[in-house]
Amino acid sequence: MNILGWSNMVSIGMNAAVSVRTSNELGAAHPRTAKLSLVVAVFSSFLIGLTLSLILIVTRNQYPALFSSDPEVIDLVIDLTPLLALCIVINNIQPVLSGVAIGAGWQATVAYVNIGCYYLFGIPLGLILGYLVGLEVKGIWCGMLCGTILQTCVIFGIIYKTNWNKEAAVAGDRIRKWGGHTENET
Secondary structure (H helix, E strand, O other): OHHHHHHHHHHHHHHHHHHHHHHHHHHOOOHHHHHHHHHHHHHHHHHHHHHHHHHHHHOOOOHHHHOOOOHHHHHHHHHHHHHHHHHHHHHHHHHHHHHHHHHOOOHHHHHHHHHHHHHHHHHHHHHHHHHHOOOHHHHHHHHHHHHHHHHHHHHHHHHHOOOHHHHHHHHHHHHHHOOOOOHHHO
């Protein structure tokens, strides 16, 4: 969990950066630059997550000793490392996509997707896999990961279908509504 938390710091930073960049570019009526920012941020975050995951896979027999000396814990961590690696990759992409959606002004949509996919689908699935199916920790983690994967796919689908020119126009309308000026008006 510590390693997952550390890797999430990268994606949280990317989330904030791409959210601001997307909103600024859409507000400046630069939809192509907003879209390019999305691609660069997702690709960069994916590569960072993949690199961290590969390091964990390669060192899966060594790194658990950094956190515990209990042989049972070490064996469990070695067994869970592939799941951790997949979780790192997915958790490096999902926040970046959410950041883009938030930067585009879809905060309510992101909130509903998060609640539906993670809390209404992922956690119950994890409880079923963990306790009813008997997969224990691995089942709980798999269920929550499935919720995050679903969340990532839904937000990706929304972003993929986005008309960025239209979103730039909507952003310009919001700016004018609140008394601001767009780049084209100055």
